[in-house]
Amino acid sequence: MQVFIVGFGKFGKLALDQVVQRWGKARIWMIDSRSEVFINQETLPEGIRVLADGPQFLSEYQTWIRDEDWVIPTLPIHLAWSWLNLNLKTPQRPKSVWPPPDLGVDLPFRQIHRKGLFLSYADFVCPENCPAPIRFCFKTKAERAVPLWKFIADQPFSKGTLAVIESRQIAPGIGGYAFKELRKIQNLAQEASPPFFVATACRCHGVIHGLTW
Numbered sequence: 001m002q003v004f005i006v007g008f009g010k011f012g013k014l015a016l017d018q019v020v021q022r023w024g025k026a027r028i029w030m031i032d033s034r035s036e037v038f039i040n041q042e043t044l045p046e047g048i049r050v051l052a053d054g055p056q057f058l059s060e061y062q063t064w065i066r067d068e069d070w071v072i073p074t075l076p077i078h079l080a081w082s083w084l085n086l087n088l089k090t091p092q093r094p095k096s097v098w099p100p101p102d103l104g105v106d107l108p109f110r111q112i113h114r115k116g117l118f119l120s121y122a123d124f125v126c127p128e129n130c131p132a133p134i135r136f137c138f139k140t141k142a143e144r145a146v147p148l149w150k151f152i153a154d155q156p157f158s159k160g161t162l163a164v165i166e167s168r169q170i171a172p173g174i175g176g177y178a179f180k181e182l183r184k185i186q187n188l189a190q191e192a193s194p195p196f197f198v199a200t201a202c203r204c205h206g207v208i209h210g211l212t213w
Contacts, residue, residue: 006054007075055082067180081209090213149201
């Protein structure tokens with residue numbers, strides 16, 4: 001098994017510790033475009049350090065990445081959307097498109113930033129030790145019957161298609177998914193009519209970006 005930690009800042013290093021504990025025999029790739037994050041890191045566990053753009057690296061070398069290998073995004077961009085943008089084969093170059101204006105309007109947190117829609121069940125900063133309980137908020141104990149990834153997936157779309165990747169928590173604040181999820185959204189987008197929206201969401205937080213062509 002291989003694990004790709006994409007982005008090696010604060011959260012990337014936290015993810016590395018958790019991956020070593022959970023999948024001690026996995027082949028670990030640490031990917032970042034900033035050389036300084038690897039300086040004076042001689043004590044890091046065994047792994048492969050890659051100085052590269054994360055989405056670009058996963059795109060260029062995808063032929064030898066297996067479906068069951070894991071991707072852990074710890075970078076300040078929407079990895080699934082960036083990867084799809086690089087791999088979607090269309091007559092014209094895909095371009096970003098605004099998310100639906102009414103999606104998530106009743107949620108406690110909703111913000112659009114650089115054509116991405118950020119949604120959350122929390123309008124506060126979550127505790128760093130939150131284990132993401134299935135049916136209630138760890139901080140407020142309020143009931144949450146529907147995880148956010150499912151809430152997003154269940155939203156009606158009058159125009160376009162939406163694909164949702166569920167981010168599965170491996171530790172508080174750290175989540176990821178199997179590489180097959182990226183292949184799945186690529187196949188869906190190739191068969192869909194534009195616009196196409198991709199969301200990555202866990203039980204409480206999510207981000208949505210769109211492409212058209």
